[in-house]
Amino acid sequence: MSAPDLLYTELEEDLRATVRRLLRERCDWTAVLARCESEEPYDLDLWRTLAGELGLAALLVPEDLGGAGASARELAVVAEEVGRAVAPVPFLGNVLVTAALVACAEREVLPQLADGSRIGTLAVGLTTAPHAAFPRSVKADGTSLTGTVSAVVDLEVADHVVVPAVDGDGAALYLVDTAASGVTRTPTTPLDLTRRFGTLELAGAVGKRLASGADAERALRRALLTAAGLLASEQVGLAQHCLDSTVDYAKTRYQFGRQIGSFQAVKHRLADLWVEVSTGRAVARNAADALAQDTEVDLAVALAQAHCSDLVVLAAEEHLQLHGGIGMTWEHPAHLYLGRAKSSQLTFGIAETHRQRIGELADLPTP
Amino acid sequence: MTVDAAELRGRVEEFLAAHDPQRTDRLEFLRARFDAGLAWVHFPVGLGGLGAARELQPVVDEAFAEAGAPDNQPQLNVIGLGMAAPTILRFGTDEQRQRYLRPLWTGEETWCQLFSEPGAGSDLAALSTRAVRDGSDWVVDGQKVWTSLAHRARWAILVARSDPDLPKHKGLTYFICDMTDPGVEVRPLRQITGEAEFNEVFLTGVRIPDSQRIGEVGQGWQVAMGTLMNERVAIGGRTPPREGGMIGEAAEAWRAHPEKRTPALHDRLLTLWVAAEATRLTSIRLRQQLAIGEPGPEGSAVKVAFAEQNQAITGFELEFLGEDGLTYDDWTFRQPDYASLTKRGAGFRYLRAKGNSIEGGTTEILRNVIAERVLGLPPEIRTDKDRPWKELPR
Ligand SMILES: Cc1cc2nc3c(=O)[nH]c(=O)nc-3n(C[C@H](O)[C@H](O)[C@H](O)COP(=O)(O)OP(=O)(O)OC[C@H]3O[C@@H](n4cnc5c(N)ncnc54)[C@H](O)[C@@H]3O)c2cc1C
Numbered sequence: 001m002s003a004p005d006l007l008y009t010e011l012e013e014d015l016r017a018t019v020r021r022l023l024r025e026r027c028d029w030t031a032v033l034a035r036c037e038s039e040e041p042y043d044l045d046l047w048r049t050l051a052g053e054l055g056l057a058a059l060l061v062p063e064d065l066g067g068a069g070a071s072a073r074e075l076a077v078v079a080e081e082v083g084r085a086v087a088p089v090p091f092l093g094n095v096l097v098t099a100a101l102v103a104c105a106e107r108e109v110l111p112q113l114a115d116g117s118r119i120g121t122l123a124v125g126l127t128t129a130p131h132a133a134f135p136r137s138v139k140a141d142g143t144s145l146t147g148t149v150s151a152v153v154d155l156e157v158a159d160h161v162v163v164p165a166v167d168g169d170g171a172a173l174y175l176v177d178t179a180a181s182g183v184t185r186t187p188t189t190p191l192d193l194t195r196r197f198g199t200l201e202l203a204g205a206v207g208k209r210l211a212s213g214a215d216a217e218r219a220l221r222r223a224l225l226t227a228a229g230l231l232a233s234e235q236v237g238l239a240q241h242c243l244d245s246t247v248d249y250a251k252t253r254y255q256f257g258r259q260i261g262s263f264q265a266v267k268h269r270l271a272d273l274w275v276e277v278s279t280g281r282a283v284a285r286n287a288a289d290a291l292a293q294d295t296e297v298d299l300a301v302a303l304a305q306a307h308c309s310d311l312v313v314l315a316a317e318e319h320l321q322l323h324g325g326i327g328m329t330w331e332h333p334a335h336l337y338l339g340r341a342k343s344s345q346l347t348f349g350i351a352e353t354h355r356q357r358i359g360e361l362a363d364l365p366t367p
Numbered sequence: 368m369t370v371d372a373a374e375l376r377g378r379v380e381e382f383l384a385a386h387d388p389q390r391t392d393r394l395e396f397l398r399a400r401f402d403a404g405l406a407w408v409h410f411p412v413g414l415g416g417l418g419a420a421r422e423l424q425p426v427v428d429e430a431f432a433e434a435g436a437p438d439n440q441p442q443l444n445v446i447g448l449g450m451a452a453p454t455i456l457r458f459g460t461d462e463q464r465q466r467y468l469r470p471l472w473t474g475e476e477t478w479c480q481l482f483s484e485p486g487a488g489s490d491l492a493a494l495s496t497r498a499v500r501d502g503s504d505w506v507v508d509g510q511k512v513w514t515s516l517a518h519r520a521r522w523a524i525l526v527a528r529s530d531p532d533l534p535k536h537k538g539l540t541y542f543i544c545d546m547t548d549p550g551v552e553v554r555p556l557r558q559i560t561g562e563a564e565f566n567e568v569f570l571t572g573v574r575i576p577d578s579q580r581i582g583e584v585g586q587g588w589q590v591a592m593g594t595l596m597n598e599r600v601a602i603g604g605r606t607p608p609r610e611g612g613m614i615g616e617a618a619e620a621w622r623a624h625p626e627k628r629t630p631a632l633h634d635r636l637l638t639l640w641v642a643a644e645a646t647r648l649t650s651i652r653l654r655q656q657l658a659i660g661e662p663g664p665e666g667s668a669v670k671v672a673f674a675e676q677n678q679a680i681t682g683f684e685l686e687f688l689g690e691d692g693l694t695y696d697d698w699t700f701r702q703p704d705y706a707s708l709t710k711r712g713a714g715f716r717y718l719r720a721k722g723n724s725i726e727g728g729t730t731e732i733l734r735n736v737i738a739e740r741v742l743g744l745p746p747e748i749r750t751d752k753d754r755p756w757k758e759l760p761r
Contacts, residue, residue: 127689150690151690189694254761257490258750325483325488330561335718338718342692352629352631353629
């Protein structure tokens with residue numbers, strides 16, 4: 001087996017530069033903060049630019065389905081930048097729904113998601129691990145769906161939802177238009193003000209069946225694996241921002257007549273964090289590469305999540321702590337990063353869940 | 368003559384016979400309790416105490432609680448009781464003790480602490496708020512920040528720079544500041560929990576009579592150190608019960624949600640439970656040491672451990688709660704009466720606990736204190752100690 005490619009290509013670096021420039025212009029943290037308690041917590045204009053004009057939403061979509069036919073490697077770079085900026089855009093829902101629709105070779109909605117004109121998500125609880133059992137909370141009777149799914153990411157802004165459901169043939173995936181009758185969406189007050197979710201209630205809503213049986217299970221798992229793998233990159237981007245911003249602060253903040261970064265206690269903490277971010281980047285790149293090559297995806301994603309979901313919290317907590325009192329205030333972005341970090345740690349299962357999975361995959365069984 | 372537990376119980380009984388808690392006005396009752404020396408029993412006679420051992424305080428508190436007597440709601444005046452009172456007792460004049468301690472104890476007048484500034488947090492001695500002598504007054508100008516509860520305080524303990532030509536530790540003076548003075552402006556400063564528990568305080572031409580100075584001119588640092596020692600020791604009235612803190616919330620969540628349990632999380636919970644219990648016992652040990660007059664280094668140890676555990680436990684709680692851990696109870700802006708880690712959602716606890724390792728001295732600073740003062744390790748090389756404050760890099 002050849003070693004995974006863990007570096008960034010020139011193309012990927014170009015993509016990063018473009019995305020970063022746009023996010024710097026359109027979504028600095030003051031704008032994110034101003035938005036997060038407003039009527040419009042998401043910046044959908046920004047999303048349309050990212051998704052449509054820059055074509056990011058098409059990256060995962062194969063060319064024959066109207067997409068750019070790129071791979072998770074490119075999208076992972078975008079994820080890093082989204083994390084770095086805690087951008088309030090429906091990125092995660094888009095990854096989930098796109099991966100699911102691609103796995104089902106869907107042709108109608110996918111192009112609209114790919115060009116950014118419509119928004120979609122996948123109706124699974126945000127804390128669902130990729131290897132979890134197929135959800136059974138929605139029942140399908142013919143084309144009529146009934147049931148409730150909580151913690152559905154980006155639900156409020158979604159035009160389409162792919163819903164895992166159980167019907168006469170067992171597992172199935174259905175496509176539901178959120179404007180259809182029988183669909184109710186209730187937003188939840190989130191710890192992470194920059195990423196929204198809510199409860200989806202279906203009371204006889206009409207759905208179009210996309211896949212059933214083993215195909216449906218495979219498609220759902222692929223969607224969760226893709227999103228969890230890319231989330232690791234988002235986490236690395238966020239952690240990197242926390243590290244960078246804390247290093248800057250340590251160089252400019254004076255206490256006891258010195259820069260606080262000149263204290264060994266602070267230096268060692270930041271050096272440790274740098275080590276963590278470096279290892280985090282390697283496992284996140286590994287997950288992206290595995291998704292792109294379709295090799296050992298389960299292990300690569302479990303590994304990335306087991307490592308990055310704790311790393312991101314460590315980084316956000318150090319970011320706050322080393323900023324001292326200013327980091328505890330609303331006017332400083334530390335809380336935006338902390339909220340995103342802690343919530344993303346829970347997203348697709350906490351580290352323990354993924355370590356457990358690694359135990360199965362690496363033949364290290366429980367006693 | 369020293370007062371023992373039996374005698375204290377007798378005094379409380381006598382007091383209750385003379386002041387029926389059900390029939391006496393709350394404030395009258397509290398004032399009378401202060402005057403009877405049954406407020407803080409280790410304070411001197413005439414100042415709310417009986418010169419008894421500090422460890423006997425729970426005897427009195429429990430006897431009053433059993434009788435259904437009103438208390439002085441200590442949680443509403445944490446800084447007054449924990450910091451201002453011991454400072455005034457130790458460094459104040461007789462007039463100051465007489466003036467401030469009684470309404471402080473009864474809760475009629477609450478207090479805040481005007482120490483930190485935007486440029487001076489860990490390095491408190493670097494502060495730049497100016498106090499200039501003008502006849503029998505001082506005129507104070509400057510800005511304070513992160514001032515907890517300034518929005519409801521009647522008085523503040525304040526440290527200001529009275530001589531910028533001296534090295535930073537020598538040119539400070541300590542005052543009592545009237546928060547109702549027109550030169551005092553309090554602006555809420557929202558924190559990451561969504562509430563404004565702390566504030567920015569702008570001091571513009573605030574006139575403080577010299578009679579409200581505590582300690583000598585230029586002795587502000589020593590007085591402030593006395594205050595901070597008390598902050599870090601922060602002895603409450605009662606012994607914390609098992610599962611009394613954050614671990615209790617996590618344990619309750621565990622008991623309430625069998626469906627969320629896993630073996631790995633179980634081990635983590637128990638590890639946290641053991642650590643919390645160890646810290647609780649260390650704090651009890653600290654109280655017992657203090658009672659016999661031997662404050663040990665456990666004060667700093669308890670603060671460091673407490674902060675670390677509160678953060679680990681509240682983080683664990685969110686992870687355990689899973690989907691519910693993604694939610695927040697309420698972001699509504701409010702200015703609370705006191706800082707409570709309980710009675711709110713797990714997300715609030717997680718965010719608020721982040722302050723535990725910053726407020727009242729950061730964990731890093733406390734580790735330095737332990738390393739240097741307890742372990743006797745050589746101090747960091749200091750270049751700022753003997754130079755005039757005004758020449759220091761900032
Ligand atoms: C919730 C809350 C309530 C507060 N309430 C009050 C109040 O009521 N009144 C009041 O006066 N103040 C209050 N404070 C302020 C608090 O005391 C200061 O924030 C604290 O002392 C840290 O100072 P700083 O914020 O300036 O951080 P800095 O001193 O700038 O520290 C930044 C980082 O550098 C580290 N650092 C600094 N010096 C060293 C060193 N020598 N060695 C190693 N590391 C170092 C710190 O540990 C920290 O991680 C409150 C703070 C909080 C968070």
